[in-house]
Amino acid sequence: MITTRGLARSFHANGQQVDAVKGIDIDVLAGECVTLLGPNGAGKTTSFRMLTTLLRPTAGTAIVAGCDLLADPAGVRRHIGYIAQGGGTSGEHTVFEELELQGRLYGLSKAEARRRCGEVMEQLELTALEKRLASTLSGGQRRRLDVALGLVHSPPVVFLDEPTSGLDPQSRAALWKRVHMLRAELGTTVFVTTHYLEEADAFSDRVLIIDHGRIIAEGTPEALKAKVSGHRVEITVPTDMVQATAAIAARLPDASEPLVRGDSVRFQVPKGEAVIPDLIRALDFASIPALSIQVVRPTLDDIFLLLTGRSIREDAIAKASTPDRT
Numbered sequence: 001m002i003t004t005r006g007l008a009r010s011f012h013a014n015g016q017q018v019d020a021v022k023g024i025d026i027d028v029l030a031g032e033c034v035t036l037l038g039p040n041g042a043g044k045t046t047s048f049r050m051l052t053t054l055l056r057p058t059a060g061t062a063i064v065a066g067c068d069l070l071a072d073p074a075g076v077r078r079h080i081g082y083i084a085q086g087g088g089t090s091g092e093h094t095v096f097e098e099l100e101l102q103g104r105l106y107g108l109s110k111a112e113a114r115r116r117c118g119e120v121m122e123q124l125e126l127t128a129l130e131k132r133l134a135s136t137l138s139g140g141q142r143r144r145l146d147v148a149l150g151l152v153h154s155p156p157v158v159f160l161d162e163p164t165s166g167l168d169p170q171s172r173a174a175l176w177k178r179v180h181m182l183r184a185e186l187g188t189t190v191f192v193t194t195h196y197l198e199e200a201d202a203f204s205d206r207v208l209i210i211d212h213g214r215i216i217a218e219g220t221p222e223a224l225k226a227k228v229s230g231h232r233v234e235i236t237v238p239t240d241m242v243q244a245t246a247a248i249a250a251r252l253p254d255a256s257e258p259l260v261r262g263d264s265v266r267f268q269v270p271k272g273e274a275v276i277p278d279l280i281r282a283l284d285f286a287s288i289p290a291l292s293i294q295v296v297r298p299t300l301d302d303i304f305l306l307l308t309g310r311s312i313r314e315d316a317i318a319k320a321s322t323p324d325r326t
């Protein structure tokens with residue numbers, strides 16, 4: 001449903017060239033839900049803007065929903081829904097009017113546009129809000145309207161750029177649930193960007209990890225996590241005891257070099273549960289009161305850490321905006 005070969009885009013800003021996307025090969029099959037996961041500035045939005053015809057690639061080719069991106073951009077536009085970061089509504093129309101207008105822009109007849117408005121409002125639980133001005137909606141309601149706008153013309157492919165950014169965890173889960181219901185009912189192909197690791201893990205069939213404009217890993221969340229062997233152990237202790245705790249951790253059999261962050265010490269071991277008794281005994285002997293000890297299974301962040309030596313999570317936390325409830 002989406003195929004790219006060597007797709008690239010460079011920008012020129014302040015006399016400098018920025019290679020935002022450096023030749024990516026992507027294959028998304030019909031009906032799949034695929035996530036493009038990466039830290040800030042990795043090239044996610046630039047990739048989406050190219051695939052939705054808003055930005056011309058500097059190099060490479062792409063076929064989207066059977067249409068050639070370069071030769072037939074109008075064909076691509078007819079077959080896709082794009083839910084941009086920050087949404088696409090002006091806010092001065094009611095929910096119903098926004099949806100009807102969008103349907104008409106996509107060439108639906110008035111009657112068909114109205115019928116589809118009714119359907120998508122029901123699917124995204126917007127029916128009770130149909131007469132509300134879009135500008136008066138809460139963040140979660142507004143994001144649901146954005147998704148409805150992307151779906152009103154029944155596209156076979158939807159691009160969702162950070163659909164849950166800025167929403168609280170409950171609203172994020174609810175939005176994902178609705179997107180998946182639509183996919184199950186209509187077989188829509190869903191291509192989505194996020195920097196929320198847990199969402200990529202829980203809701204995607206496949207994850208593409210992008211960093212510095214290149215796809216550095218891809219696979220099912222399970223297959224990606226399986227590349228990181230063992231468990232991570234995290235111990236929280238009083239701050240003045242972290243160095244002594246790190247020294248104890250370093251002496252445990254097969255433990256990786258401990259990493260100290262604030263009042264916590266982290267390290268990798270082949271089997272978390274096997275080292276816990278020794279660890280507790282050693283802490284007890286040294287009179288170090290452990291405030292918490294956690295054995296964490298690998299996450300998608302661990303694979304990113306393994307490949308790049310950096311954490312997506314820390315980058316994302318820096319960017320996270322104030323959560324907005326439905």
Ligand SMILES: Nc1ncnc2c1ncn2[C@@H]1O[C@H](COP(=O)(O)OP(=O)(O)OP(=O)(O)O)[C@@H](O)[C@H]1O
Pocket residue numbers: 011012013018019020038039040041042043044045046047195
């Ligand atoms: N119009 C532009 N002019 C110059 N540089 C740009 C432009 N648009 C994007 N870039 C740069 O290209 C790189 C990729 O940006 P992009 O917005 O695609 O990243 P992203 O992964 O979507 O990040 P985020 O998660 O912060 O939205 C960044 O270094 C960005 O500064």
